[in-house]
Amino acid sequence: MKRLIFLSSLSILLFSCAQKQERTINSDVLSSEEIIDSTNIKTLFNSALTDGKSYEWLRDLTQNIGQRLSGSEGAAKSVIWGEKIMREVGLDSVWLQPVMVPHWVRGEKEIATYTLNGMQKNVPICALGFSIATPESGILAEVIEVKSLEEAKALGNKMEGKIVFFNRPFDDTLINTSSAYGGCVDQRVNGAAVCGEFGAKGVIVRSMTNSIDDFPHTGTMSYGDLPIEKYIPTAAISSKAANILSKDLKENPSLQFYFKQSCETLPDAPSFNVVGEIKGIETPENFVVVGGHLDSWDLGEGAHDDGTGIVQSLEVAYLFKKNNIKPKNTLRIVFFMNEENGTRGAKEYAALSKMNKENHIAGLESDFGGHTPRGFSIDGNTVNTQLLQSWKKLLSPYGLHDLDKGGSGADISPLKEENVTLVGYKPDSQRYFDYHHTSNDTFDKVNKRELELGSASMASIIYLMDKYLYSNTALKP
Amino acid sequence: MKRLIFLSSLSILLFSCAQKQERTINSDVLSSEEIIDSTNIKTLFNSALTDGKSYEWLRDLTQNIGQRLSGSEGAAKSVIWGEKIMREVGLDSVWLQPVMVPHWVRGEKEIATYTLNGMQKNVPICALGFSIATPESGILAEVIEVKSLEEAKALGNKMEGKIVFFNRPFDDTLINTSSAYGGCVDQRVNGAAVCGEFGAKGVIVRSMTNSIDDFPHTGTMSYGDLPIEKYIPTAAISSKAANILSKDLKENPSLQFYFKQSCETLPDAPSFNVVGEIKGIETPENFVVVGGHLDSWDLGEGAHDDGTGIVQSLEVAYLFKKNNIKPKNTLRIVFFMNEENGTRGAKEYAALSKMNKENHIAGLESDFGGHTPRGFSIDGNTVNTQLLQSWKKLLSPYGLHDLDKGGSGADISPLKEENVTLVGYKPDSQRYFDYHHTSNDTFDKVNKRELELGSASMASIIYLMDKYLYSNTALKP
Numbered sequence: 031m032k033r034l035i036f037l038s039s040l041s042i043l044l045f046s047c048a049q050k051q052e053r054t055i056n057s058d059v060l061s062s063e064e065i066i067d068s069t070n071i072k073t074l075f076n077s078a079l080t081d082g083k084s085y086e087w088l089r090d091l092t093q094n095i096g097q098r099l100s101g102s103e104g105a106a107k108s109v110i111w112g113e114k115i116m117r118e119v120g121l122d123s124v125w126l127q128p129v130m131v132p133h134w135v136r137g138e139k140e141i142a143t144y145t146l147n148g149m150q151k152n153v154p155i156c157a158l159g160f161s162i163a164t165p166e167s168g169i170l171a172e173v174i175e176v177k178s179l180e181e182a183k184a185l186g187n188k189m190e191g192k193i194v195f196f197n198r199p200f201d202d203t204l205i206n207t208s209s210a211y212g213g214c215v216d217q218r219v220n221g222a223a224v225c226g227e228f229g230a231k232g233v234i235v236r237s238m239t240n241s242i243d244d245f246p247h248t249g250t251m252s253y254g255d256l257p258i259e260k261y262i263p264t265a266a267i268s269s270k271a272a273n274i275l276s277k278d279l280k281e282n283p284s285l286q287f288y289f290k291q292s293c294e295t296l297p298d299a300p301s302f303n304v305v306g307e308i309k310g311i312e313t314p315e316n317f318v319v320v321g322g323h324l325d326s327w328d329l330g331e332g333a334h335d336d337g338t339g340i341v342q343s344l345e346v347a348y349l350f351k352k353n354n355i356k357p358k359n360t361l362r363i364v365f366f367m368n369e370e371n372g373t374r375g376a377k378e379y380a381a382l383s384k385m386n387k388e389n390h391i392a393g394l395e396s397d398f399g400g401h402t403p404r405g406f407s408i409d410g411n412t413v414n415t416q417l418l419q420s421w422k423k424l425l426s427p428y429g430l431h432d433l434d435k436g437g438s439g440a441d442i443s444p445l446k447e448e449n450v451t452l453v454g455y456k457p458d459s460q461r462y463f464d465y466h467h468t469s470n471d472t473f474d475k476v477n478k479r480e481l482e483l484g485s486a487s488m489a490s491i492i493y494l495m496d497k498y499l500y501s502n503t504a505l506k507p
Numbered sequence: 508m509k510r511l512i513f514l515s516s517l518s519i520l521l522f523s524c525a526q527k528q529e530r531t532i533n534s535d536v537l538s539s540e541e542i543i544d545s546t547n548i549k550t551l552f553n554s555a556l557t558d559g560k561s562y563e564w565l566r567d568l569t570q571n572i573g574q575r576l577s578g579s580e581g582a583a584k585s586v587i588w589g590e591k592i593m594r595e596v597g598l599d600s601v602w603l604q605p606v607m608v609p610h611w612v613r614g615e616k617e618i619a620t621y622t623l624n625g626m627q628k629n630v631p632i633c634a635l636g637f638s639i640a641t642p643e644s645g646i647l648a649e650v651i652e653v654k655s656l657e658e659a660k661a662l663g664n665k666m667e668g669k670i671v672f673f674n675r676p677f678d679d680t681l682i683n684t685s686s687a688y689g690g691c692v693d694q695r696v697n698g699a700a701v702c703g704e705f706g707a708k709g710v711i712v713r714s715m716t717n718s719i720d721d722f723p724h725t726g727t728m729s730y731g732d733l734p735i736e737k738y739i740p741t742a743a744i745s746s747k748a749a750n751i752l753s754k755d756l757k758e759n760p761s762l763q764f765y766f767k768q769s770c771e772t773l774p775d776a777p778s779f780n781v782v783g784e785i786k787g788i789e790t791p792e793n794f795v796v797v798g799g800h801l802d803s804w805d806l807g808e809g810a811h812d813d814g815t816g817i818v819q820s821l822e823v824a825y826l827f828k829k830n831n832i833k834p835k836n837t838l839r840i841v842f843f844m845n846e847e848n849g850t851r852g853a854k855e856y857a858a859l860s861k862m863n864k865e866n867h868i869a870g871l872e873s874d875f876g877g878h879t880p881r882g883f884s885i886d887g888n889t890v891n892t893q894l895l896q897s898w899k900k901l902l903s904p905y906g907l908h909d910l911d912k913g914g915s916g917a918d919i920s921p922l923k924e925e926n927v928t929l930v931g932y933k934p935d936s937q938r939y940f941d942y943h944h945t946s947n948d949t950f951d952k953v954n955k956r957e958l959e960l961g962s963a964s965m966a967s968i969i970y971l972m973d974k975y976l977y978s979n980t981a982l983k984p
Contacts, residue, residue, distance in 0.1 A: 076680040202956070203553040205905055240956055402879070402935050404906065428682055429881065429935075431908035458879050458906075458935065460956045479679070479717055479937045 101133030112304035137292030168290030323369035330471035338400030380444035395439030405432025410451035578610030589781035614769030645767030800846035807948035815877030857921035872916030882909025887928035
């Protein structure tokens with residue numbers, strides 16, 4: 031027994047010693063100003079992790095409102111919610127920016143099925159955003175499987191009267207899953223435009239995901255320049271069903287696939303961006319903006335896409351106020367409307383900003399889910415990019431190692447100008463496309479600490495950009 | 508409609524551009540040898556992500572065998588499974604190392620309850636490993652809440668006949684959750700030993716987690732030098748119930764807490780480490796070992812703790828064989844038995860290694876869950892530590908930024924000697940203590956890609972250590 035006790039205590043001890051290495055900054059290597067920054071950043075993290083509000087805000091948004099597709103009742107409710115919650119945080123001013131948004135509705139749940147060897151198979155599909163409906167009786171046709179738009183184009187009129195099945199999967203060897211998304215999403219966006227041209231009857235597209243499961247992933251599509259009479263219905267098929275269908279087509283190349291959907295695009299609807307700000311104490315005429323998008327697809331609760339970005343953006347302001355950090359420039363929080371199918375809110379915000387001659391010096395967007403922070407993607411001029419990269423020693427103790435150059439996000443990029451520094455928040459990407467645009471994107475998939483670490487990471491880079499890009503405005507031409 | 512199409516396509520485009528930045532190594536800055544290494548590491552990752560076996564192995568281990576507490580039927584089955592699966596991978600030799608292990612059993616499901624204002628509350632608890640049972644009728648007593656062993660000791664005989672309730676929570680401000688664990692676990696390990704001394708009737712301990720939920724977390728405890736007649740029963744209480752109890756104690760400090768458990772420690776049982784190896788082609792008398800632990804606590808399926816470490820360790824060998832990478836030294840895979848409550852397997856492996864004069868040059872342990880890789884914790888001499896840190900440019904494209912000095916793991920640390928380099932695999936820590944030692948540690952909590960990225964990360968550092976520490980054996984005294 032004695033030996034046992036010794037060993038088990040030893041095991042605990044070893045574990046504790048092995049793991050008890052909280053990464054800290056060696057303050058010898060920091061300037062006195064950096065020590066202040068390091069202390070403030072620690073305060074922001076401590077505050078988010080012990081008194082963060084984002085998780086309960088997210089619960090409210092996702093579970094009491096739920097899906098928020100542009101033009102929907104949920105989207106309208108989320109605008110009211112957004113204004114209310116910004117006021118509760120005590121921003122200096124809060125207002126709504128009216129914007130007309132597309133209004134596409136899914137209609138009844140889609141149906142898809144085919145029969146192989148006398149056995150009927152039900153297929154999980156969902157209409158793609160902006161797709162037209164099938165005829166009420168649905169579509170029944172043979173299926174041609176292709177792996178790319180080029181392969182489809184090469185078929186030409188051979189696809190007439192057929193359903194074209196785009197089945198190029200994610201490249202799983204890409205470490206950042208958004209690279210895999212970028213390598214596949216042309217099938218979803220342009221598949222129907224390409225195949226409508228050649229008289230295909232419909233298009234089904236493999237879901238945009240690394241995961242093999244039964245969740246179809248919706249998302250926006252476009253008919254491009256296609257004349258309206260050539261529009262054909264298009265839907266996503268789950269990755270698992272795509273694999274099975276591909277196999278079944280080898281067994282019976284002339285199997286008849288049936289699908290039915292009743293979606294439609296209604297006239298544009300009125301909606302709003304929700305905007306709030308904390309007035310800057312030194313140069314309030316300069317703006318630092320942080321935001322995410324309030325709208326979501328209609329299948330889940332819009333938790334990771336982009337409820338997390340919304341609550342994290344507001345938590346930046348909350349953390350500033352709570353810790354009495356007063357921004358030099360005006361800190362603006364924006365809940366953008368309609369990122370998913372139109373980015374009308376983003377365009378409207380940029381247009382108004384230009385009209386009002388607002389001088390944006392920096393922007394930060396969170397629209398890549400609420401997982402553990404990894405860093406930021408920097409879209410700025412060389413001087414400012416190097417400045418942001420010099421903060422690595424302040425940020426890396428929080429797991430923020432990745433400060434590469436890259437794009438920012440769809441909602442803030444219309445603000446792009448030579449001296450505006452735009453930043454995209456980069457959380458861990460591995461699970462994001464398990465949930466993206468599906469009924470699986472729900473509150474329970476978000477981890478409280480991961481979400482709060484994201485808020486604190488965002489508050490930290492906003493704190494640094496506000497402080498140091500401010501003095502860099504002298505660089506402006 | 509035109510404008511809409513343009514905008515939605517733009518949004519997609521921006522997203523794709525923003526995110527499509529797969530991090531690659533600038534091969535200009537690499538030596539020709541490093542280019543070979545970089546290529547081999549890419550091969551290991553590609554292979555794990557497209558043809559990895561770890562996820563299906565883990566499904567089999569966790570869902571067909573399940574819990575594997577030392578001495579249990581599950582542990583015995585897992586040994587047979589481990590030997591079989593190692594043979595399937597085609598290791599050069601596979602064998603079992605007999606070892607006697609502690610055999611503690613939980614018995615019937617524990618019960619805990621108290622009444623406040625006439626309302627009975629049922630409390631989620633679980634006995635701690637090695638705890639004795641309560642009397643068959645259970646224990647009913649007043650509760651004294653404390654926050655530390657010191658506070659408990661200061662109570663002295665005031666705790667006689669009472670239940671002592673250790674309720675110091677995790678420090679949520681610590682970024683690495685294992686630091687928070689290390690700062691609290693003394694309550695669980697030593698609480699009963701301290702309070703038994705002063706005649707307390709029992710001890711309940713707040714669960715070791717950041718999460719506020721209803722899962723009690725078991726784990727090992729020790730009565731230390733306490734004479735057996737002073738042993739008192741001890742259990743973990745869920746974090747949510749701990750918060751409620753603490754509040755209720757303020758309302759009624761003399762409330763009577765009842766708990767009942769029927770666990771017992773049986774005589775030691777025979778068990779095994781499972782060991783396999785690929786013979787080294789240059790210095791087979793040198794060993795590089797990689798492992799995790801086969802046993803688990805009895806409440807869940809032992810998925811993150813430590814099923815993931817087991818399947819990742821074996822996948823290192825699988826990836827070497829599949830890609831025809833032949834280790835210079837003998838690569839040994841070890842499924843250690845009894846890490847959780849005794850580390851008997853670890854001691855036995857180290858003792859046999861010493862007896863057989865095996866020259867271990869490096870070891871790697873995975874026992875911190877299966878989440879996204881962040882790096883490795885290095886326990887080696889200065890020269891070798893710096894060598895490992897110089898590989899950062901090869902590893903950081905895979906998110907492996909963290910190569911700090913630190914401990915390795917409970918199972919390999921008995922191999923520690925001046926020139927042995929021991930490494931602990933460090934995945935993201937944020938969710939680990941949501942599952943650790945609970946009924947919630949199940950297969951569905953593990954993400955396939957995250958698991959496979961871990962296998963590839965481990966294979967990569969093993970590849971580098973095998974190649975470069977090999978030539979460094981000249982450093983040996």
